[in-house]
Amino acid sequence: MSNSKKWQLHQVLYLTATISAITAESVRADISQVSIDTSTSQIPRLSEMEFPKTRAEWLSQDLPPTQVETEEVIEITGVRLTPTTDGIEVVLETAGGERVTPTTEVVGDALIAEIPNAVLALPDGKVFEELNPAPGIELVRVTSLPGERVQISITGIDAPPTAQVRMEAGNLVLSVVQEEAEGIPEIELFVTATRTAEEEEDIPRSVTVIDREEIEEQTNLTTNLPDILGQTVPGLGPPTQNFRDFPQTLRGRRVQVLIDGVPVSTNQNTGAASVLRSISPSAIERIEVVRGPSAAFGEGGTGGLINVITRRPSKDELISTVEARITSRGDLVADSFGNYLEYGLSGTSGIVDYVFNFSTEEIGFAFDGAGDRIPGEGNFIENSRNFNVLGKLGVNIGENQRLQVSVNHFDEDSEAEFINDPNVDDDPNADKARALAVDLNCIGVECGDGRQYTSLSLNYSHDSIFGSQLRLQGFYRRNYNLFGVPFEDSTSGNFLLGQQESERFGGRLEVETPFSETFNLLWGADYSNEESSQLYQILDDEFVTSGFRVARLDKEVFWTPPYKIENLGLFAQAKWDISPRWLVSGGVRYENIGVSVDNYTASLFLNEPIDVEGGSINADDVVFNIGTVYDLTDELSVFANFAQGFGIPDFGRLIRRPPSGFRSIANDLEFTAPQKVDNYELGFRGQWDSVQFSLAGFYNYSDFGVSFVQLTNPPRIDIARGPRRIYGVEATVDWQPSPTWQLGGLISWNEGEDDQDEDGNFDALGTRDIQPLKITAYVENETLPGWRNRLQALFVGGRNRGFESGADFVKIESYFVLDYMSSIKLGPGTVQIGIQNLLDEEYFTIGNQLFAPFSLTNRRAAPGRTISIGYRVEF
Numbered sequence: 001m002s003n004s005k006k007w008q009l010h011q012v013l014y015l016t017a018t019i020s021a022i023t024a025e026s027v028r029a030d031i032s033q034v035s036i037d038t039s040t041s042q043i044p045r046l047s048e049m050e051f052p053k054t055r056a057e058w059l060s061q062d063l064p065p066t067q068v069e070t071e072e073v074i075e076i077t078g079v080r081l082t083p084t085t086d087g088i089e090v091v092l093e094t095a096g097g098e099r100v101t102p103t104t105e106v107v108g109d110a111l112i113a114e115i116p117n118a119v120l121a122l123p124d125g126k127v128f129e130e131l132n133p134a135p136g137i138e139l140v141r142v143t144s145l146p147g148e149r150v151q152i153s154i155t156g157i158d159a160p161p162t163a164q165v166r167m168e169a170g171n172l173v174l175s176v177v178q179e180e181a182e183g184i185p186e187i188e189l190f191v192t193a194t195r196t197a198e199e200e201e202d203i204p205r206s207v208t209v210i211d212r213e214e215i216e217e218q219t220n221l222t223t224n225l226p227d228i229l230g231q232t233v234p235g236l237g238p239p240t241q242n243f244r245d246f247p248q249t250l251r252g253r254r255v256q257v258l259i260d261g262v263p264v265s266t267n268q269n270t271g272a273a274s275v276l277r278s279i280s281p282s283a284i285e286r287i288e289v290v291r292g293p294s295a296a297f298g299e300g301g302t303g304g305l306i307n308v309i310t311r312r313p314s315k316d317e318l319i320s321t322v323e324a325r326i327t328s329r330g331d332l333v334a335d336s337f338g339n340y341l342e343y344g345l346s347g348t349s350g351i352v353d354y355v356f357n358f359s360t361e362e363i364g365f366a367f368d369g370a371g372d373r374i375p376g377e378g379n380f381i382e383n384s385r386n387f388n389v390l391g392k393l394g395v396n397i398g399e400n401q402r403l404q405v406s407v408n409h410f411d412e413d414s415e416a417e418f419i420n421d422p423n424v425d426d427d428p429n430a431d432k433a434r435a436l437a438v439d440l441n442c443i444g445v446e447c448g449d450g451r452q453y454t455s456l457s458l459n460y461s462h463d464s465i466f467g468s469q470l471r472l473q474g475f476y477r478r479n480y481n482l483f484g485v486p487f488e489d490s491t492s493g494n495f496l497l498g499q500q501e502s503e504r505f506g507g508r509l510e511v512e513t514p515f516s517e518t519f520n521l522l523w524g525a526d527y528s529n530e531e532s533s534q535l536y537q538i539l540d541d542e543f544v545t546s547g548f549r550v551a552r553l554d555k556e557v558f559w560t561p562p563y564k565i566e567n568l569g570l571f572a573q574a575k576w577d578i579s580p581r582w583l584v585s586g587g588v589r590y591e592n593i594g595v596s597v598d599n600y601t602a603s604l605f606l607n608e609p610i611d612v613e614g615g616s617i618n619a620d621d622v623v624f625n626i627g628t629v630y631d632l633t634d635e636l637s638v639f640a641n642f643a644q645g646f647g648i649p650d651f652g653r654l655i656r657r658p659p660s661g662f663r664s665i666a667n668d669l670e671f672t673a674p675q676k677v678d679n680y681e682l683g684f685r686g687q688w689d690s691v692q693f694s695l696a697g698f699y700n701y702s703d704f705g706v707s708f709v710q711l712t713n714p715p716r717i718d719i720a721r722g723p724r725r726i727y728g729v730e731a732t733v734d735w736q737p738s739p740t741w742q743l744g745g746l747i748s749w750n751e752g753e754d755d756q757d758e759d760g761n762f763d764a765l766g767t768r769d770i771q772p773l774k775i776t777a778y779v780e781n782e783t784l785p786g787w788r789n790r791l792q793a794l795f796v797g798g799r800n801r802g803f804e805s806g807a808d809f810v811k812i813e814s815y816f817v818l819d820y821m822s823s824i825k826l827g828p829g830t831v832q833i834g835i836q837n838l839l840d841e842e843y844f845t846i847g848n849q850l851f852a853p854f855s856l857t858n859r860r861a862a863p864g865r866t867i868s869i870g871y872r873v874e875f
Helices: 003-030 055-060 212-218 226-234 649-658 800-803 846-849
Strands: 074-084 089-093 103-107 109-117 119-122 129-132 136-145 148-155 162-168 171-177 206-210 256-258 284-291 306-308 319-328 337-349 352-363 384-397 399-416 418-420 436-437 440-444 448-465 468-488 497-513 519-539 550-579 584-597 600-602 610-612 615-631 636-647 677-687 693-710 715-738 741-754 774-784 789-797 815-826 828-834 868-872
Touching: 074 129, 074 136, 089 136, 089 148, 109 171, 119 136, 148 171, 206 226, 206 440, 418 468, 436 715, 468 815, 497 550, 519 649, 550 649, 584 649, 584 774, 600 649, 677 846, 774 846
Parallel strands: 074 119, 256 306, 440 550
Antiparallel strands: 074 089, 089 171, 103 109, 109 148, 129 136, 136 148, 162 171, 206 284, 284 306, 319 337, 319 868, 337 352, 352 384, 384 399, 399 448, 418 436, 448 468, 468 497, 497 519, 519 550, 550 584, 584 615, 600 610, 615 636, 636 677, 677 693, 693 715, 715 741, 741 774, 774 789, 789 815, 815 828, 828 868
């Protein structure tokens, strides 16, 4: 202590002592009349007190330690976060178990607690930070402040959390709860697993949920939803690196895709279908994937369900988001650049809430790992521009009722400046597809690829009607695909352009009745009506004679004639909490499907035209499911289920290329009876403080499966029916060894066989159904506060079984891809960096390998190193 400060302190002590002594004398005088013996009093008399008289005398004396030392500083040596049922506990460990008393205040969406006379003494540094430690909580940050203070900041996503403070075993514990903001109920009419809002750990089957944070992180690499899902979902085929769903199956079977419960999948599942690319990731709040067949939403989900849930309104009056990004898909080659722009706003005002999101993206040309231009034909991501608009408006009618209208529109088109060189097969030195520059003059036809997807829904809910919850939905959906780059019909030599269109409308009714706190019943009905067709435009001979430069319409022919599918389903699903640790659920669904087609002539890709008499057929069946979850411990649970799925074959494939002797829809289509899939699954889920894992094995079987047969003369694909079995194993693990490190990954393997001759001998299925082994891994680190880095890897194994059985024309080769992502908080927003295919590998995806034997024009390499840099800000 300096002499000046010591002198000032002595002066204060002198004045204090003097005042105390004078006060004591007064007290003696006042009580002298009272019979009290003051001779033994410990209060000193003023005359008995001796004080130094000069500054030098004061400074020469040492004061007692109790007079000069301040309060002992508390050291906080550790910070732990412990999840609870309704939030988290923030535990601050102190070196000596001292009692501390923080002050708290609310600033915006953050709860701020401050501990005086304390320092942060963590082994890893002076700051503790954890992003998204619990639902509704965005950030927990503990840091030292000047003046020996420690601050705990707990930021909610849409509202500030609340906390109760207590001391426990010498540690300070903040029990944090994130309350739901008033006035905005959960807007989720249809949850994919059981169509009711359930905790993931209570669902007796394998479920993957991809939240908004993970979607935003993956869009640093790509906005192509099939690739995001292929990277993150066990059991789903790996990224396709194009617009098509092919050959991305889920557990070896078809997947049903919904947007807010509206079915966007279509019965006509051609190789050009791209329903997974029917919405921009910017419009998505989260994605729920149910792996395995499910009757919850009816026909089509024999492999599982993917329910895309669109953005939800902010609980604030107005929140805006802006993001801009540039991307190069060829190591900064000039015409490989593209750009992305997004603007979104949402909010709540009284009983009304709203969401608006707009995004647009321009995609440049792509170059492979060898530096060669990739021909942009057949739904590949090339030289295109897209935009997506999402609009939602909701009104809360009183306390229990809600009305909401939602619309989403995705539109994309690309120009054909480079086509697939049709002469590549005549080049003995060629080993892959080759781009050919063209200046197409299109007369009477649209050249280039295009996709348009529109979904519209009107939702009404009543949370208390005769003791039940009522939910109603009406919807309309339209899919349109234009594959407007000319390709050759090998049977006729003509060049074609194709269009595929599907429209669907319908409605859903759900009633959920809780009979007790442990038992509830969900029942209802679904109806939909879909019409699909596939039109081809045949070009005249000038396209060839002009050197592929003049595309003139000769005539239009339906490859798949218009056909209609009507679907009615009735269902009931019950859930029973037998005990706090044991849950059982099960249900039944009746499905009726009708198909009708007018008279038509099948001619494309056939040696001779076939006249077919139109008509209609009906198929119906009942499917069941039952499952159970049992908590072995508070952290570990086991689940098992038996579930049946209901599906019908792709009628478009059946009627556009009829088999020999097929002349009548009503009389010759008996083999299109419904496909019922029996699925058995057993799995485990674990949830500890720093480790989460899942493990599941499955086996499914169908008596009347749908298989695609490779025919060689000419090379084409036909359809066969027969028993089919598929089985596999899936596992995921995530580990947070410290607040700044995360790592994990997934592995999925499946195999399958069918018996087309029904002689008891099963042969391996082709790779268009059974995806090879897929392994992903990631490691993520918060290198500095606000700067996060992530490496993620994808390995796709080889597969020979399909080739050996004759189901494939080629052996599938393995490949490995490494990606890098980084986010840096800068100013009011975040800089986002993504590098896809970091090592610039030249590889071929499964779909491009499968069709290579037909022609080298199908053997297109995947893009090489792709670099993306963007900035995102919310205000």
